[in-house]
Structure formats: structure tokens, C-alpha cells
Amino acid sequence: MKTFFRILSFAQPLSKYAIPYFIYSIFATIFGVLNFTLLIPLLKVLFGKAEVKEVPKEPVFELSKAFQYLLDYFNYFFKKLVFTEGAYSALIFVCIIFLASIFLSNIFLYLSIRVKEYMRARVIENVRATFFEKVTSLHLGYFSDQKKGDLMSRITSDANYLEWAVIHSLELLFKHPIQLVSFFIVLFYISVPLTLFTLVFLPVSATIIAFLNNKLKKQSYSLQESQAVIMSILDETLGGLRVIKGFNAISYIRSKFDQENKHYGDVVRAMARTREMASPISEATGALVVVGILLYGGSLILREQPLLQPTEFITYIILFSQVMRPAKGLTVASSGVQVGLAAGNRIFNILDEAVKINDKENALELKEFKSEIEFKDVHFRYEEDWVLQGINFKLEKGKTVALVGKTGSGKSTIADLIPRFYDIQKGGIYIDGENLQDYRLGSVLQHIGIVSQEAVLFNDTIFNNIAFSVEDATYAQVERAAKIANAHDFIVEKPQGYQTLVGDRGDKLSGGQRQRITIARAVLKNPSILLLDEATAAMDPKTEQLVQDAINNLMQNRTSLVIAHRLSTIQNADEILVVREGHIVERGTHAELLLQENGEYADLHASGIR
Numbered sequence: 069m070k071t072f073f074r075i076l077s078f079a080q081p082l083s084k085y086a087i088p089y090f091i092y093s094i095f096a097t098i099f100g101v102l103n104f105t106l107l108i109p110l111l112k113v114l115f116g117k118a119e120v121k122e123v124p125k126e127p128v129f130e131l132s133k134a135f136q137y138l139l140d141y142f143n144y145f146f147k148k149l150v151f152t153e154g155a156y157s158a159l160i161f162v163c164i165i166f167l168a169s170i171f172l173s174n175i176f177l178y179l180s181i182r183v184k185e186y187m188r189a190r191v192i193e194n195v196r197a198t199f200f201e202k203v204t205s206l207h208l209g210y211f212s213d214q215k216k217g218d219l220m221s222r223i224t225s226d227a228n229y230l231e232w233a234v235i236h237s238l239e240l241l242f243k244h245p246i247q248l249v250s251f252f253i254v255l256f257y258i259s260v261p262l263t264l265f266t267l268v269f270l271p272v273s274a275t276i277i278a279f280l281n282n283k284l285k286k287q288s289y290s291l292q293e294s295q296a297v298i299m300s301i302l303d304e305t306l307g308g309l310r311v312i313k314g315f316n317a318i319s320y321i322r323s324k325f326d327q328e329n330k331h332y333g334d335v336v337r338a339m340a341r342t343r344e345m346a347s348p349i350s351e352a353t354g355a356l357v358v359v360g361i362l363l364y365g366g367s368l369i370l371r372e373q374p375l376l377q378p379t380e381f382i383t384y385i386i387l388f389s390q391v392m393r394p395a396k397g398l399t400v401a402s403s404g405v406q407v408g409l410a411a412g413n414r415i416f417n418i419l420d421e422a423v424k425i426n427d428k429e430n431a432l433e434l435k436e437f438k439s440e441i442e443f444k445d446v447h448f449r450y451e452e453d454w455v456l457q458g459i460n461f462k463l464e465k466g467k468t469v470a471l472v473g474k475t476g477s478g479k480s481t482i483a484d485l486i487p488r489f490y491d492i493q494k495g496g497i498y499i500d501g502e503n504l505q506d507y508r509l510g511s512v513l514q515h516i517g518i519v520s521q522e523a524v525l526f527n528d529t530i531f532n533n534i535a536f537s538v539e540d541a542t543y544a545q546v547e548r549a550a551k552i553a554n555a556h557d558f559i560v561e562k563p564q565g566y567q568t569l570v571g572d573r574g575d576k577l578s579g580g581q582r583q584r585i586t587i588a589r590a591v592l593k594n595p596s597i598l599l600l601d602e603a604t605a606a607m608d609p610k611t612e613q614l615v616q617d618a619i620n621n622l623m624q625n626r627t628s629l630v631i632a633h634r635l636s637t638i639q640n641a642d643e644i645l646v647v648r649e650g651h652i653v654e655r656g657t658h659a660e661l662l663l664q665e666n667g668e669y670a671d672l673h674a675s676g677i678r
């Protein structure tokens with residue numbers, strides 16, 4: 069029930085939709101039912117039962133019997149018309165009212181559907197916006213444990229199921245119950261014993277439908293899980309197509325996909341079996357009831373003193389056949405809600421994930437970076453084991469500190485702690501003497517530029533890829549940044565220049581070109597603190613020199629923390645820290661470290677990082 073109300077909360081403001089929907093549904097139903105009740109006078113005329121021998125008496129209005137008065141007045145007016153104008157004129161009169169009520173019923177139906185669709189659009193907008201906001205505010209560590217495809221499936225297909233669940237719940241709460249109640253009021257009005265007789269069958273079909281719904285909910289959860297797995301495989305395949313083809317692993321990935329795809333098909337078939345059973349079951353119980361009504365209703369008519377008129381009986385059967393529609397609608401809507409509840413749970417699992425990296429109340433603003441960044445006894449772990457232990461160093465303004473060490477030693481992790489991709493568990497990181505966690509993160513990030521090992525580009529133009537973190541960047545500014553990053557020349561050689569689309573993840577550019585675009589991006593942002601993780605991918609000497617020069621230009625007059633994979637970048641660093649298994653084991657300048665006998669830096673140098 070909690071999930072159900074939470075799903076409805078996406079349709080805020082609910083009253084804006086639910087109240088008009090309720091009103092329109094009532095009117096659509098009233099006029100819809102009226103169509104059928106008009107059958108009684110119509111049939112009377114046709115069967116010649118409407119003969120009137122004297123002037124009928126006009127009914128007297130009483131507030132407590134307003135409904136009865138309306139019916140009596142209609143009968144009075146109808147009889148008067150038959151008496152004064154003849155039966156055929158009365159028939160025309162009934163037909164006109166019949167048409168008018170169909171027209172009105174459809175107008176209200178249209179209005180109710182419109183409100184419903186507006187609400188649907190609102191729900192999907194809200195769900196996606198809330199989901200996207202949440203996903204972008206979660207800490208990076210969360211995504212290490214998640215499959216991307218699974219998240220994508222939640223924001224697309226699960227969100228769709230949820231959107232339908234809201235619509236179905238409107239129908240479940242308002243439309244179908246209103247229709248059912250209205251039909252039953254009229255049915256009771258025509259014959260109480262006959263209607264009581266039909267009601268006996270309701271609990272039987274309700275129990276069967278409830279059983280089917282429960283089954284459907286479980287199946288639908290497994291369907292959505294399977295959909296997520298398919299999306300993940302697709303995502304991995306598209307992302308790694310080059311490797312898959314290169315390693316001739318197409319059959320491996322295909323069989324993985326086929327297996328899941330088959331499982332998905334099996335679940336869809338199982339769901340269809342369950343869902344489609346609801347309809348024949350309600351049809352069969354409906355037919356049973358109709359036979360029962362025919363037998364029982366017939367006995368009421370065929371008595372010596374009939375309790376029911378044949379014209380009323382025909383109308384009753386026609387009306388009853390209409391009851392099946394909302395009754396079936398109820399079963400469809402409730403299964404839609406069940407499916408939506410399963411989808412809702414998958415979405416809420418993410419929405420309920422705690423945002424671990426938050427700004428404190430009254431957090432400080434880092435307006436200007438003035439003196440230094442300091443790591444004091446920093447300890448950090450992703451999972452069980454410590455990845456960093458007792459890290460101490462200072463990065464003074466305008467200086468360059470380089471991190472070197474074997475792969476997996478913890479260099480990237482140290483750099484990731486400054487923009488608070490992760491928070492440390494012990495010790496402290498200080499900027500200008502204040503704890504990093506006391507600042508508003510946004511104000512710190514404003515001063516940081518990151519160039520990572522992997523050049524991350526978006527499927528957009530070169531211009532937008534360079535300008536993406538700087539609002540309103542001008543063409544001249546972007547061009548200047550590209551020149552400093554040694555990127556301008558290759559950009560203008562492209563037919564579309566800065567407007568060239570780079571392709572998915574920058575596929576249409578070479579590795580060196582992608583690197584220089586990301587360097588230009590950092591140049592344009594002009595941050596005072598630079599976190600630079602050198603690319604490890606091998607480039608030809610000329611490109612490498614171009615990238616190296618671009619990096620040197622970028623580092624000028626900045627405070628830099630550099631993760632070095634080549635010695636050439638860091639020979640001029642003010643301090644080099646050698647990291648081993650999460651500890652700093654050596655520190656000093658290039659020259660100092662080379663002098664250390666059996667030192668790790670000297671070793672690394674000898675083994676060839678250059």
C-alpha cells in the first residue's frame with residue numbers, strides 16, 4: 069500500500085487531476101447509463117405498451133424524492149406526448165434524448181481521457197526527473213556495484229510501467245467503481261431480487277482474479293529484472309564492440325544475449341498465460357450469470373402475477389451485459405497496478421539510496437584558493453581492506469606534486485579524494501587550513517580542473533565538448549584554449565571545424581586528439597587546481613610531444629597534482645611521492661630520488677617509465 073501511495077505522489081498535484089477526472093467520469097457514466105434506461109420507453113412504444121387512454125397526472129416535486137420525481141416527470145411527459153401527439157412523436161422524442169445523452173456521455177468521456185493523459189505525461193516527467201536527479205547526486209562508489217544497463221532499464225521501461233500504474237489506479241479508484249455502482253443502482257431499481265441473485269457470483273470471480281493478480285506481480289518483477297539484464301548486455305556489447313570483434317568473441321556474447329532473451333520470452337509467455345486467463349474466466353462467470361438471470365428473470369415474468377415486465381427484462385439484460393465492461397476493466401486495471409508496483413519498487417530502491425556525500429549546513433564557500441591543500445594521516449578504503457593508509461603531504465599553491473608507483477598502488481584514489489568522489493574514513497584533507505568536508509562541494513569544484521587517463525567526450529560538437537563546463541563561452545575563448553592545448557590545427561583541418569561531431573564517446577577522433585580536446589576543456593575552465601592523470605595509451609612520438617606540450621602549457625601557473633606514467637612529465641615537479649600499497653614510501657625531487665640506493669623510484673626509472 070505504501071508503494072501504491074508513493075507512486076500516486078508522482079502525479080502531484082493529485083487533486084488537479086483526480087477531482088476533474090472524478091467529475092467527468094461521473095457525468096460520462098450518468099449519460100452512458102441513461103442511454104440504456106431510455107430503452108424502456110423505447111421498447112414500450114415499439115411493443116405497443118405505451119397506449120395512453122386519459123390525460124396523465126403531473127407529479128408533485130418533493131426534495132427527499134428528487135430522483136423518483138425526475139423519473140415520474142419523464143414518464144408523465146412521455147405519456148402526455150403519446151396522448152396528445154401520438155406514439156410516433158413520442159418515439160422521435162426518445163430518440164432525440166437518446167442522441168443527446170450519447171453526445172454528452174462522449175464529451176465527458178473525452179474530457180476524462182484528456183485529464184488522464186495529462187496526468188500520465190506529468191507522472192513520467194516527474195519520475196524521470198527525480199530518478200535522474202538522484203542518480204547524478206549519488207557518490208561514485210555506488211556505480212561500481214551497479215550495472216549501467218540495469219539503471220537505464222529502470223529509468224525507461226520501469227518508469228513506463230509506473231506511469232501506467234498511475235493511470236490504472238485512477239480507473240481502479242474512480243472510473244470503474246463509478247460505472248459499476250451506477251449500473252447496479254439502475255439494475256436494483258428495475259428488479260431487486262434479480263440483482264441480488266447476480267451479486268452472489270461476484271465474490272467467486274473476485275477470488276480468482278486476486279489469485280491471478282498476485283501471480284502476475286511476481287512474474288512482472290522477474291520480467292523487469294530480465295529486461296535490465298538485456299540492457300546491460302547491450303550496453304556492454306556496444307561499448308566493447310571493438311574488443312568483442314577483435315577477440316572473435318561474437319558467439320560468446322551472442323549466446324549470452326540469446327540465453328537472456330529466451331528467458332525474457334519465457335517470462336512474457338508465462339505472463340500472457342496468466343493475464344489472458346482473467347478475461348475468459350470473467351467471460352465464463354458472466355455467461356453463467358446471464359443464463360441464471362434468464363432462468364430466474366423468466367420465472368419472474370411467467371408468474372401468474374408477474375414481478376417484472378418483458379420490456380424491463382430486456383433492458384435489464386442489455387444493461388447487465390454492460391456491467392461486464394467495467395468489471396473486466398477492474399481486473400485489467402488491478403493487474404496494471406500490480407505490474408506498476410513491482411516496477412515502482414525497483415525505482416524506489418534507487419531513490420531511497422542514501423546520498424553519502426552532502427554539504428554540511430552553513431558550509432563554507434571556497435571563494436579563492438589561497439595557500440595549500442594538505443593531506444593529514446589520510447586513511448581510505450572502498451570495501452573491507454584499506455587502500456590508503458597514513459597519507460601525509462602538502463600541495464602548495466603554484467607548485468606541482470607528482471604521484472608515481474606501481475599499478476594499483478593507490479595514486480588515482482588519492483587524486484579522487486580532492487573533488488570528494490569518495491569521502492575518507494580517517495584523517496583529514498584541508499584546503500587553506502579548513503577541512504574539505506566543511507566546504508560547499510560546488511565551491512571547491514569550481515577551482516578544480518580534471519584531465520583523466522581516459523579522455524571522456526560526449527556525442528556532440530568539438531566546440532561543445534571544449535565549452536561544456538563554461539557557460540556562455542565565446543568562439544574566441546574556445547579557440548584560444550584549443551590553441552594552447554595544441555588542438556586548434558587538427559580541428560580546423562576538419563571540414564566542419566569546431567562544429568565537427570565527435571561521435572559516440574569521441575569515436576571519430578584519435579586517442580591523441582581526444583586527449584587534447586580534454587586538455588583544451590581544462591584550459592578554458594582555467595582552474596587554479598589541476599588534477600592530471602596522464603594517459604597511458606601509447607601514442608606516436610610526434611603526437612605524444614604535442615600532448616606533452618599541451619599538458620605543460622596547461623600546468624603553467626597552476627597548482628597541480630599529477631599522476632605520472634612517464635618521467636618526462638614530472639622531472640620538474642616540486643615534489644615526487646612514491647606510493648606503494650597505499651603508503652608513501654619515498655618523497656623528494658627527481659634528482660634526489662634517483663640518488664636513493666635501491667629506491668623504488670630509481671627502480672621504476674630503470675624499468676622504463678619515461
Ligand SMILES: Nc1ncnc2c1ncn2[C@@H]1O[C@H](COP(=O)(O)OP(=O)(O)OP(=O)(O)O)[C@@H](O)[C@H]1O
Nearest residue numbers: 209212450451455474475476477478479480481482
Ligand atoms: N571503485 C573501487 N572499488 C573497489 N576497489 C577499488 C575501486 N577503485 C580502485 N580500487 C582498488 O584500489 C586500489 C588502488 O587503485 P587505484 O586506482 O588508486 O590505483 P592506481 O595506483 O591509480 O593504479 P593505476 O596506475 O593502474 O591507475 C587497487 O587495488 C584497486 O583494485
